[in-house]
Amino acid sequence: MKFSSLPIVPVAVAALVAASGVNAQEAAPAGGLTIELNEVAPSQKGCKLTFVAGNEFAQSLSKVSFEFVIFDQKGLVERMAVLDFRDLPAGKTKVRQFDLPGTNCAAVKSLLINDAPACVGDGVQPAACMSGIKTGSKSTVELKG
Structure with a gap:
C-alpha cells in the first residue's frame, strides 16, 4: 500500500502559519x-529639564511616565522622580519640560531612566516602553536608559 505525503504538506504548512500568527500577536510591537535630554537649565523653582520624546511604535500611547534617578557630580543618587510624559501619539515627536524644585542644575551629572511605571496604549504591553528604549543627550548631562 502506498501513502502519499502531499496532503500532509498543506496541513503542516497551515499549522505553521497558525502558530506564527499566535506568536506575532504575543510579540512586542515594532x-x-x-528619549533625548535636550536641555538642562536653571529655573525659578530649581532646574528645568527639556526632553524630546519620540514614539516609533505603530500604536499611540495614552499615558507614559518614567522613573528617573538623578546623580550628582560625585556619582551619588541625588534623588528619584517620576516624570509624566502624558500621551505620545504613534509616529510623532513631542517636547516635554519638567521642573525639579530645589535642584541645582550644575550639581546634576547624569540621569538614568530606571523604570516606566506607566506605559499605556491599545495593544502595547506594559514592559514595551523600557525594552529597546533609545536615549541620548544634547546637554552636558548624560542620559542613560
Whole structure:
C-alpha cells in the first residue's frame, strides 16, 4: 500500500502559519521610544529639564511616565522622580519640560531612566516602553536608559 505525503504538506504548512500568527500577536510591537535630554537649565523653582520624546511604535500611547534617578557630580543618587510624559501619539515627536524644585542644575551629572511605571496604549504591553528604549543627550548631562 502506498501513502502519499502531499496532503500532509498543506496541513503542516497551515499549522505553521497558525502558530506564527499566535506568536506575532504575543510579540512586542515594532519600534520603540526615543528619549533625548535636550536641555538642562536653571529655573525659578530649581532646574528645568527639556526632553524630546519620540514614539516609533505603530500604536499611540495614552499615558507614559518614567522613573528617573538623578546623580550628582560625585556619582551619588541625588534623588528619584517620576516624570509624566502624558500621551505620545504613534509616529510623532513631542517636547516635554519638567521642573525639579530645589535642584541645582550644575550639581546634576547624569540621569538614568530606571523604570516606566506607566506605559499605556491599545495593544502595547506594559514592559514595551523600557525594552529597546533609545536615549541620548544634547546637554552636558548624560542620559542613560
